[in-house]
Amino acid sequence: MMDERPLRIGIVCYPSVGGSGILASGLGEELAARGHEVHFISYERPVRLNPEQDRVYFHPVEINSYELFKYPDYTLPLSVKLAEVAQSFELDVIHAHYAVPHATAAILAREMLPANHRPVVVTTLHGTDTTLLGRDPGYAPAIRFALEASDAITAVSEFLRQETHRLLGLAKEINVIHNFFDPRKAVHSREDIRRELGVQEGQQLILHLSNLRPIKRVDVMLNALAKLEQRERFKVVILAGGSFGPYQGLVEQLGLSDTVVVRESVAVVEDYLQAADIGVFTSDSESFCLSILELASFACPCVSTLVGGIPEVVEDNESALLVPAGNSEAVAGALDRLLNDAELRQRLGTAAQTRASELFSTAGVVPQYEALYRRVLSTRQIVTFK
Ligand code: GMT
Numbered sequence: 174m175m176d177e178r179p180l181r182i183g184i185v186c187y188p189s190v191g192g193s194g195i196l197a198s199g200l201g202e203e204l205a206a207r208g209h210e211v212h213f214i215s216y217e218r219p220v221r222l223n224p225e226q227d228r229v230y231f232h233p234v235e236i237n238s239y240e241l242f243k244y245p246d247y248t249l250p251l252s253v254k255l256a257e258v259a260q261s262f263e264l265d266v267i268h269a270h271y272a273v274p275h276a277t278a279a280i281l282a283r284e285m286l287p288a289n290h291r292p293v294v295v296t297t298l299h300g301t302d303t304t305l306l307g308r309d310p311g312y313a314p315a316i317r318f319a320l321e322a323s324d325a326i327t328a329v330s331e332f333l334r335q336e337t338h339r340l341l342g343l344a345k346e347i348n349v350i351h352n353f354f355d356p357r358k359a360v361h362s363r364e365d366i367r368r369e370l371g372v373q374e375g376q377q378l379i380l381h382l383s384n385l386r387p388i389k390r391v392d393v394m395l396n397a398l399a400k401l402e403q404r405e406r407f408k409v410v411i412l413a414g415g416s417f418g419p420y421q422g423l424v425e426q427l428g429l430s431d432t433v434v435v436r437e438s439v440a441v442v443e444d445y446l447q448a449a450d451i452g453v454f455t456s457d458s459e460s461f462c463l464s465i466l467e468l469a470s471f472a473c474p475c476v477s478t479l480v481g482g483i484p485e486v487v488e489d490n491e492s493a494l495l496v497p498a499g500n501s502e503a504v505a506g507a508l509d510r511l512l513n514d515a516e517l518r519q520r521l522g523t524a525a526q527t528r529a530s531e532l533f534s535t536a537g538v539v540p541q542y543e544a545l546y547r548r549v550l551s552t553r554q555i556v557t558f559k
Pocket of ligand 1: 193
């Protein structure tokens with residue numbers, strides 16, 4: 174029979190606005206709500222982590238700036254902090270989100286500890302750790318090693334599972350556990366948010382949210398928006414998880430200054446999700462695209478590029494409009510269809526919401542992680558260096 178006692182879980186993730194950190198924070202909060210003790214280890218407190226949550230602890234990693242190092246080192250202090258926390262709090266599991274450098278540091282921490290005090294290491298791949306860094310010969314061997322040495326690996330989509338096998342040639346099993354999302358309560362009303370953003374009566378709000386990395390192809394999105402006629406029909410809101418500065422010039426050049434509103438570092442994303450009528454995403458690659466799921470939970474339909482794991486999240490013409498990557502003409506055409514057709518928006522949005530609650534709810538997905546932890550703990554084999 175499987176051990177059902179609450180677990181002590183260490184989560185290492187990026188604390189900034191980015192899907193992997195957001196997912197890891199949501200997972201930790203939910204695991205704590207289900208009775209487990211959860212320790213976050215990172216260089217800052219994760220942005221979306223609720224400071225009020227019981228059984229959730231945060232352990233900062235201090236980064237030194239020794240003159241000897243031309244570049245500051247994070248991996249070693251992280252591994253030492255992980256080992257310290259694992260030993261002091263008798264962690265059962267270290268769950269590393271994003272391979273670089275988190276899985277590497279977790280493996281190092283596990284190996285530093287006495288064999289009978291070693292937590293198991295579960296590594297979750299989120300996307301660019303495979304699709305970008307996994308192609309880089311300067312990283313790939315280290316990523317492959319950290320994954321082979323993990324006690325279990327998960328990927329957030331079937332696409333990412335296959336890409337990881339293809340690019341890294343891993344022999345080890347990869348478990349697919351999709352992203353999940355259940356919205357928190359919005360703080361402001363839909364009307365207040367739209368008013369604050371300057372959305373006029375009868376106008377539609379097109380929303381994009383991301384960390385604006387080059388892979389998001391904000392240039393393609395802006396070019397598509399510039400192709401849309403009758404600008405009085407809509408307002409575009411960009412929630413920027415990074416500086417929008419590099420794109421400001423393009424906004425002006427395309428004559429979009431009166432159409433595009435940018436908000437950097439918003440506190441409650443649900444305020445904006447509930448206020449949106451259409452989402453737009455133009456990424457060249459996306460292992461899942463948590464933002465599409467976030468909008469789907471508010472029955473907001475999206476136009477997106479048909480790349481990576483996105484068709485696992487939403488289906489073309491059923492719950493979204495999916496278009497080829499890098500094609501601003503196609504993005505504009507799909508946005509135009511949605512802007513002009515309230516019935517289509519309603520149909521796709523409702524289908525996206527149903528799919529989200531059936532396949533990607535917190536209640537459905539988090540137990541998959543719990544089951545994996547327990548399975549690995551019950552069958553653990555001490556993985557040691559050859
Ligand atoms: O999309 C980003 O640039 C952020 C990135 C991250 O690692 O934080 O997001 C990745 O993880 C998310 C959560 O699992 C996925 O929903 C995103 O699709 C994935 N991004 C990419 O694959 C580009």
